[in-house]
Amino acid sequence: MIRMADIREWRTHDVLDNRGHRIGALEAIYVDTGSDEPAMATVRIGLPTRQRLVFVPLEGAMVGPGYVQVVHDKALVKQCPSIGTDDVLPAEDEEAVFQHYGLPYEPGAKGERQLARR
Template structure:
């Protein structure tokens, strides 16, 4: 058996229908004059929490977290008779509500039916129906910040080795024999003398220079990828037991 709905906590809570559509906030709770059982609630259905209150049955209602799930749809509640109860329902107003909601709840149950978990089901007659409800799973997505990516540029030093060819001059001695052909040119120098002759030798040495040049452009780009994940969550639903015969006597 379902746990009773805590009536003292209902007022001010959000009321939704079975599809999750917000109907409004619970305003007042009305009980049957004869049995004292809670029977109707009012739901503020006006725009932005306006003052208009529509009546909805407590029969078949259930709590889902902090929300009251009604047994009828949002449109049905908004189409309910427009009554100004002022804290008490007259007999004809009560009958008008039962007549209206009977078509949607599929029952002609008498007043004082209460709601899910309010008590036993004594007083039901043939042809009446039990509303079976179940939770429907709706999974959406939201965009949240998951990570931060940044580019950081820093300087590193690496050793580079390159081979370069360096030229240098070397001296060698060339000897030319004196022949009849060049004897006259050699004799004009005269007698024996001392003499020095030098040649400047040159060589190349490496000269290193550096320059900074752009070699690459790097930027951050984002792209959206889709991954498939499994969501596992419990979903409740009501079950109805098979027919149970209870013997009894009638006075």
């Protein structure tokens, strides 16, 4: 598991897919609100004038010199629901990100979000 103290140092470094292909640059880390452990990252993708942020799970990710490698394929990551580079993931769109990767979505008992940006 990647520790939060470690992953903060990797902002703007490359995010690679499961085959070592570059997806984009690491933008931010989202933690699971139940465990406060890193759960997802946003990756900056697109052309310099038309960039967006996509979400990718950090489960099984590995950190190397100058990169973070995730276990998902680049094409799958790029098809994930996205947000603008200055936007925040709306609460109602959070479940769609989990469904995209076939992950269970478990909001809090009172409907709290599962992800929080750090």
